[in-house]
Amino acid sequence: MRRPPPLPTPPEQETKPAPARPPRRPRDVGAELVEAEPIIAPVEPETLEGLTARDVWRAARARRKTLRAEIRRFTQRSRRRRIIWLSALGAVVLLIGGSIASAYSPLFAVEKITIVGASTLDLAAVEAALSDQIGTPLALVSDSEIKAALIAFPLIETYALEAKPPHGLTVRIVERTPIGVIESDAGYTLVDAAGVALSTTPTRPEGQPVLRVSGGIKSDAFESVGLVVRSLPVEVRSLVSEVSATTLDDVTLKLSTGLTVVWGSAEDSVMKSQTLSKVLIARPDASSVDVSSYLVPVVG
Numbered sequence: 637m638r639r640p641p642p643l644p645t646p647p648e649q650e651t652k653p654a655p656a657r658p659p660r661r662p663r664d665v666g667a668e669l670v671e672a673e674p675i676i677a678p679v680e681p682e683t684l685e686g687l688t689a690r691d692v693w694r695a696a697r698a699r700r701k702t703l704r705a706e707i708r709r710f711t712q713r714s715r716r717r718r719i720i721w722l723s724a725l726g727a728v729v730l731l732i733g734g735s736i737a738s739a740y741s742p743l744f745a746v747e748k749i750t751i752v753g754a755s756t757l758d759l760a761a762v763e764a765a766l767s768d769q770i771g772t773p774l775a776l777v778s779d780s781e782i783k784a785a786l787i788a789f790p791l792i793e794t795y796a797l798e799a800k801p802p803h804g805l806t807v808r809i810v811e812r813t814p815i816g817v818i819e820s821d822a823g824y825t826l827v828d829a830a831g832v833a834l835s836t837t838p839t840r841p842e843g844q845p846v847l848r849v850s851g852g853i854k855s856d857a858f859e860s861v862g863l864v865v866r867s868l869p870v871e872v873r874s875l876v877s878e879v880s881a882t883t884l885d886d887v888t889l890k891l892s893t894g895l896t897v898v899w900g901s902a903e904d905s906v907m908k909s910q911t912l913s914k915v916l917i918a919r920p921d922a923s924s925v926d927v928s929s930y931l932v933p934v935v936g
Contacts, residue, residue: 742771742773743802744773744774744775744801744802744803745771745772745773745774745803746769746770746771746772746773746774746777746803746804746805747770747771747803747804748803748804748805749763749766749767749769749770749805749806749807750800750804750805750806750807751763751807751809752806752807752808752809753808753809753810753811754809754811755811756791756811757789757791757792757809757811761789762786762789762807762809765785765786765788765789766782766785766786766807768781768785769781769782769805774799774801774805777797777799777805779797782795782797782807786807786809790812790832790833790834790835791811791812791834791835792809792810792811792812793810793811793812793828794809794810795807795808795809795810796808812828812830812832812834813828813829813866814826814827814828814834814844815827815828815829815845815847815861815862815865815866815879816844816845816846816847816861816865816879817840817841817844817845817846817847818846818847818853819840819846822836823836823837823838823839824836824837824838824839824840824841824844824846826841826844827847827853828862829859829862829863829865829866830862831853831854831858831862843874845865845876845877845878845879846877846878846879847861847878847879847880848878848879848880848881849861849879849880849881850881850882850883856883856884857881857882857883857884857887858881859884859902860881860884860885860887860901860902861879861881861887863902863905864879864887864889864899864902864905865879867902867905867906867908867909868909869909869913871913872891872909872912872913872916875891875892875893876889876890876891876892877890877891877892878890884901884902885900885901886898886900887899887900887901887902894923895916895922895923895924895925896923896924896925897912897924897925897926897927898924898925898926898927898928899927899928900927900928900929901928904930907930908927908928908930910930911927911930911933912925912927912933915927915933915935919935922935922936923936924936
Protein backbone atom coordinates (compact mmCIF):
# COMPACT_ATOMS: atom_id res chain seq x y z
CA MET A 637 0.00 0.00 0.00
CA ARG A 638 1.40 3.33 -1.19
CA ARG A 639 1.83 6.37 1.14
CA PRO A 640 -0.10 9.46 0.06
CA PRO A 641 1.93 12.59 -0.80
CA PRO A 642 2.18 15.33 1.83
CA LEU A 643 -0.31 18.22 1.80
CA PRO A 644 0.91 21.55 0.32
CA THR A 645 1.85 24.31 2.75
CA PRO A 646 -0.55 27.26 2.90
CA PRO A 647 0.76 30.47 1.30
CA GLU A 648 0.69 32.41 4.53
CA GLN A 649 2.80 29.81 6.17
CA GLU A 650 5.41 29.78 3.46
CA THR A 651 8.65 31.20 4.68
CA LYS A 652 11.05 33.10 2.59
CA PRO A 653 14.67 32.37 2.88
CA ALA A 654 16.49 34.92 4.97
CA PRO A 655 18.71 37.18 2.99
CA ALA A 656 22.29 36.25 3.17
CA ARG A 657 24.22 38.50 5.47
CA PRO A 658 27.74 39.36 4.51
CA PRO A 659 30.35 37.85 6.67
CA ARG A 660 31.68 39.90 9.48
CA ARG A 661 35.30 40.30 10.08
CA PRO A 662 36.80 40.75 13.49
CA ARG A 663 38.88 43.69 14.42
CA ASP A 664 41.24 44.27 17.23
CA VAL A 665 40.15 46.57 19.98
CA GLY A 666 42.75 46.57 22.69
CA ALA A 667 43.43 42.99 23.61
CA GLU A 668 39.99 41.65 22.74
CA LEU A 669 38.60 40.62 19.44
CA VAL A 670 35.44 42.55 18.65
CA GLU A 671 33.13 41.61 15.93
CA ALA A 672 33.43 44.17 13.09
CA GLU A 673 30.45 46.04 11.70
CA PRO A 674 29.04 44.64 8.51
CA ILE A 675 30.40 46.07 5.25
CA ILE A 676 27.58 46.96 2.91
CA ALA A 677 28.61 46.39 -0.65
CA PRO A 678 27.54 49.02 -3.20
CA VAL A 679 24.32 48.14 -4.81
CA GLU A 680 23.22 49.35 -8.20
CA PRO A 681 20.67 52.09 -7.55
CA GLU A 682 17.25 50.94 -8.36
CA THR A 683 14.96 52.86 -10.64
CA LEU A 684 13.16 55.93 -9.31
CA GLU A 685 9.89 56.49 -11.03
CA GLY A 686 11.16 54.86 -14.16
CA LEU A 687 14.55 56.61 -14.20
CA THR A 688 17.83 54.86 -13.90
CA ALA A 689 21.13 56.26 -12.73
CA ARG A 690 22.26 56.47 -16.35
CA ASP A 691 19.24 58.61 -17.19
CA VAL A 692 20.00 60.96 -14.31
CA TRP A 693 23.64 61.20 -15.41
CA ARG A 694 22.64 61.96 -18.97
CA ALA A 695 20.19 64.63 -17.80
CA ALA A 696 22.86 66.26 -15.63
CA ARG A 697 25.33 66.20 -18.52
CA ALA A 698 22.78 67.77 -20.87
CA ARG A 699 22.03 70.45 -18.28
CA ARG A 700 25.72 71.24 -17.93
CA LYS A 701 26.11 71.51 -21.70
CA THR A 702 23.07 73.82 -21.91
CA LEU A 703 24.42 75.96 -19.09
CA ARG A 704 27.83 76.24 -20.75
CA ALA A 705 26.22 77.19 -24.05
CA GLU A 706 24.07 79.85 -22.34
CA ILE A 707 27.09 81.29 -20.55
CA ARG A 708 29.03 81.32 -23.80
CA ARG A 709 26.16 83.03 -25.63
CA PHE A 710 25.73 85.65 -22.90
CA THR A 711 29.48 86.29 -22.83
CA GLN A 712 29.66 86.71 -26.58
CA ARG A 713 26.69 89.10 -26.54
CA SER A 714 28.24 91.16 -23.76
CA ARG A 715 31.55 91.23 -25.59
CA ARG A 716 29.84 92.27 -28.80
CA ARG A 717 27.93 95.02 -26.98
CA ARG A 718 31.14 96.22 -25.33
CA ILE A 719 32.92 96.32 -28.70
CA ILE A 720 30.09 98.36 -30.21
CA TRP A 721 30.11 100.86 -27.35
CA LEU A 722 33.89 101.20 -27.41
CA SER A 723 33.84 101.67 -31.18
CA ALA A 724 31.17 104.38 -30.95
CA LEU A 725 33.02 106.14 -28.13
CA GLY A 726 36.26 105.98 -30.08
CA ALA A 727 34.56 107.43 -33.15
CA VAL A 728 33.11 110.32 -31.12
CA VAL A 729 36.46 111.05 -29.47
CA LEU A 730 38.19 110.88 -32.83
CA LEU A 731 35.62 113.21 -34.38
CA ILE A 732 35.84 115.78 -31.56
CA GLY A 733 39.61 115.58 -31.43
CA GLY A 734 39.88 115.94 -35.19
CA SER A 735 37.51 118.91 -35.20
CA ILE A 736 39.45 120.67 -32.46
CA ALA A 737 42.76 119.95 -34.14
CA SER A 738 41.42 121.22 -37.46
CA ALA A 739 39.97 124.37 -35.87
CA TYR A 740 43.37 125.28 -34.46
CA SER A 741 45.24 124.39 -37.62
CA PRO A 742 46.02 126.56 -40.69
CA LEU A 743 43.17 124.77 -42.48
CA PHE A 744 40.80 127.30 -40.85
CA ALA A 745 43.03 130.37 -40.91
CA VAL A 746 41.56 133.82 -41.59
CA GLU A 747 42.06 134.91 -45.17
CA LYS A 748 39.34 137.53 -45.59
CA ILE A 749 37.88 140.13 -43.20
CA THR A 750 34.49 141.65 -44.08
CA ILE A 751 33.22 144.85 -42.44
CA VAL A 752 29.42 145.16 -42.19
CA GLY A 753 27.34 148.10 -40.95
CA ALA A 754 29.81 150.93 -41.57
CA SER A 755 28.48 153.92 -43.51
CA THR A 756 30.62 156.82 -42.30
CA LEU A 757 33.78 154.92 -41.45
CA ASP A 758 36.62 154.43 -43.90
CA LEU A 759 36.38 150.70 -44.63
CA ALA A 760 39.92 150.51 -46.00
CA ALA A 761 41.29 151.99 -42.77
CA VAL A 762 39.32 149.54 -40.64
CA GLU A 763 40.47 146.57 -42.71
CA ALA A 764 44.07 147.75 -42.47
CA ALA A 765 43.76 147.98 -38.68
CA LEU A 766 42.57 144.37 -38.55
CA SER A 767 45.11 143.00 -41.04
CA ASP A 768 47.15 141.43 -38.20
CA GLN A 769 44.42 138.79 -37.88
CA ILE A 770 45.09 137.45 -41.38
CA GLY A 771 46.58 133.97 -41.09
CA THR A 772 45.30 133.42 -37.54
CA PRO A 773 43.14 130.28 -37.02
CA LEU A 774 39.51 131.26 -36.47
CA ALA A 775 39.51 129.62 -33.03
CA LEU A 776 42.47 131.76 -31.98
CA VAL A 777 41.15 135.15 -33.09
CA SER A 778 41.58 137.38 -30.04
CA ASP A 779 38.65 139.62 -29.13
CA SER A 780 40.97 141.82 -27.07
CA GLU A 781 43.22 142.39 -30.09
CA ILE A 782 40.20 143.27 -32.23
CA LYS A 783 39.01 145.71 -29.58
CA ALA A 784 42.44 147.32 -29.33
CA ALA A 785 42.46 147.83 -33.09
CA LEU A 786 38.92 149.26 -33.31
CA ILE A 787 39.24 151.60 -30.34
CA ALA A 788 41.10 153.97 -32.63
CA PHE A 789 37.80 154.64 -34.46
CA PRO A 790 35.54 156.74 -32.19
CA LEU A 791 32.61 156.34 -34.59
CA ILE A 792 32.29 152.67 -33.63
CA GLU A 793 29.81 152.24 -30.79
CA THR A 794 29.64 148.45 -30.67
CA TYR A 795 30.87 145.54 -32.76
CA ALA A 796 30.41 141.78 -33.03
CA LEU A 797 32.59 139.08 -34.53
CA GLU A 798 31.20 136.29 -36.67
CA ALA A 799 33.35 133.42 -37.96
CA LYS A 800 32.65 132.24 -41.50
CA PRO A 801 34.53 128.94 -41.91
CA PRO A 802 36.76 128.01 -43.44
CA HIS A 803 38.55 131.34 -44.01
CA GLY A 804 36.13 134.23 -43.39
CA LEU A 805 35.79 136.66 -40.48
CA THR A 806 32.93 139.17 -40.40
CA VAL A 807 32.99 142.25 -38.17
CA ARG A 808 29.53 143.76 -37.65
CA ILE A 809 29.77 147.39 -36.60
CA VAL A 810 27.20 149.74 -35.11
CA GLU A 811 28.24 153.34 -35.64
CA ARG A 812 27.58 156.15 -33.22
CA THR A 813 24.87 158.59 -34.22
CA PRO A 814 26.09 162.20 -34.01
CA ILE A 815 23.62 164.71 -32.60
CA GLY A 816 25.53 167.92 -33.33
CA VAL A 817 28.75 169.84 -32.85
CA ILE A 818 30.19 171.74 -29.91
CA GLU A 819 31.98 174.95 -30.85
CA SER A 820 35.30 175.64 -29.14
CA ASP A 821 38.65 177.29 -29.80
CA ALA A 822 39.80 174.07 -31.48
CA GLY A 823 36.93 174.20 -33.96
CA TYR A 824 33.76 172.15 -34.18
CA THR A 825 33.74 168.81 -32.33
CA LEU A 826 31.18 166.28 -33.51
CA VAL A 827 29.60 164.39 -30.57
CA ASP A 828 26.99 161.71 -30.05
CA ALA A 829 24.27 161.46 -27.41
CA ALA A 830 26.76 160.04 -24.90
CA GLY A 831 29.09 163.01 -25.36
CA VAL A 832 31.77 160.96 -27.15
CA ALA A 833 33.86 163.16 -29.44
CA LEU A 834 33.80 161.67 -32.93
CA SER A 835 35.87 164.17 -34.82
CA THR A 836 37.02 167.79 -34.75
CA THR A 837 37.10 170.06 -37.80
CA PRO A 838 37.94 173.75 -38.21
CA THR A 839 34.62 174.35 -39.96
CA ARG A 840 31.13 173.33 -39.02
CA PRO A 841 30.10 170.00 -40.63
CA GLU A 842 27.17 170.35 -42.96
CA GLY A 843 23.83 169.21 -41.59
CA GLN A 844 24.95 169.19 -37.95
CA PRO A 845 23.32 171.62 -35.46
CA VAL A 846 25.38 173.58 -32.96
CA LEU A 847 24.80 172.47 -29.38
CA ARG A 848 24.77 175.18 -26.71
CA VAL A 849 24.30 173.39 -23.40
CA SER A 850 24.96 174.74 -19.92
CA GLY A 851 27.06 172.39 -17.82
CA GLY A 852 28.81 170.64 -20.73
CA ILE A 853 28.47 167.07 -21.95
CA LYS A 854 28.27 165.59 -18.42
CA SER A 855 25.15 167.54 -17.43
CA ASP A 856 21.51 166.45 -17.33
CA ALA A 857 20.73 169.17 -19.85
CA PHE A 858 23.05 167.55 -22.42
CA GLU A 859 21.42 164.15 -21.85
CA SER A 860 18.02 165.71 -22.46
CA VAL A 861 19.27 167.39 -25.65
CA GLY A 862 20.58 164.07 -26.94
CA LEU A 863 17.23 162.36 -26.39
CA VAL A 864 15.36 165.17 -28.13
CA VAL A 865 17.60 165.29 -31.21
CA ARG A 866 17.51 161.51 -31.66
CA SER A 867 13.70 161.50 -31.55
CA LEU A 868 13.32 164.02 -34.38
CA PRO A 869 12.09 162.71 -37.74
CA VAL A 870 14.53 162.99 -40.62
CA GLU A 871 12.69 165.86 -42.31
CA VAL A 872 12.75 167.95 -39.14
CA ARG A 873 16.26 166.87 -38.11
CA SER A 874 17.70 168.23 -41.35
CA LEU A 875 16.19 171.71 -40.62
CA VAL A 876 17.62 172.09 -37.09
CA SER A 877 20.53 174.56 -36.97
CA GLU A 878 20.90 175.04 -33.21
CA VAL A 879 19.86 173.31 -29.99
CA SER A 880 20.14 175.01 -26.60
CA ALA A 881 19.31 174.08 -23.02
CA THR A 882 20.13 175.35 -19.55
CA THR A 883 18.26 172.58 -17.70
CA LEU A 884 16.76 169.29 -18.69
CA ASP A 885 13.29 170.88 -18.95
CA ASP A 886 13.92 173.82 -21.31
CA VAL A 887 15.29 172.39 -24.55
CA THR A 888 14.84 174.85 -27.43
CA LEU A 889 15.36 174.25 -31.15
CA LYS A 890 16.12 176.78 -33.89
CA LEU A 891 15.39 175.79 -37.46
CA SER A 892 17.11 177.03 -40.58
CA THR A 893 13.78 178.59 -41.62
CA GLY A 894 13.96 180.95 -38.62
CA LEU A 895 11.33 179.04 -36.58
CA THR A 896 11.98 178.73 -32.83
CA VAL A 897 10.59 175.61 -31.18
CA VAL A 898 10.13 175.44 -27.41
CA TRP A 899 10.42 171.77 -26.68
CA GLY A 900 10.60 171.57 -22.90
CA SER A 901 11.78 168.23 -21.45
CA ALA A 902 12.61 165.04 -23.34
CA GLU A 903 9.38 163.40 -22.18
CA ASP A 904 6.85 162.52 -24.90
CA SER A 905 9.39 163.52 -27.56
CA VAL A 906 7.80 161.23 -30.15
CA MET A 907 4.38 162.88 -29.73
CA LYS A 908 5.98 166.32 -29.74
CA SER A 909 7.74 165.50 -33.02
CA GLN A 910 4.43 164.51 -34.60
CA THR A 911 2.80 167.73 -33.39
CA LEU A 912 5.68 169.83 -34.76
CA SER A 913 5.45 168.13 -38.17
CA LYS A 914 1.72 168.99 -38.36
CA VAL A 915 2.38 172.62 -37.37
CA LEU A 916 5.08 173.00 -40.03
CA ILE A 917 2.56 171.87 -42.65
CA ALA A 918 -0.37 173.89 -41.35
CA ARG A 919 1.56 177.10 -40.48
CA PRO A 920 4.68 177.39 -42.65
CA ASP A 921 4.81 181.14 -41.87
CA ALA A 922 4.95 180.67 -38.07
CA SER A 923 7.89 182.24 -36.25
CA SER A 924 7.61 180.22 -33.04
CA VAL A 925 5.82 177.19 -31.69
CA ASP A 926 5.62 175.74 -28.20
CA VAL A 927 5.13 171.98 -28.15
CA SER A 928 6.04 171.43 -24.51
CA SER A 929 2.37 170.46 -24.13
CA TYR A 930 1.94 168.53 -27.36
CA LEU A 931 -1.86 168.27 -26.97
CA VAL A 932 -2.21 172.07 -26.97
CA PRO A 933 0.62 173.57 -29.08
CA VAL A 934 1.05 177.32 -29.02
CA VAL A 935 1.89 178.85 -32.43
CA GLY A 936 3.19 182.43 -32.75
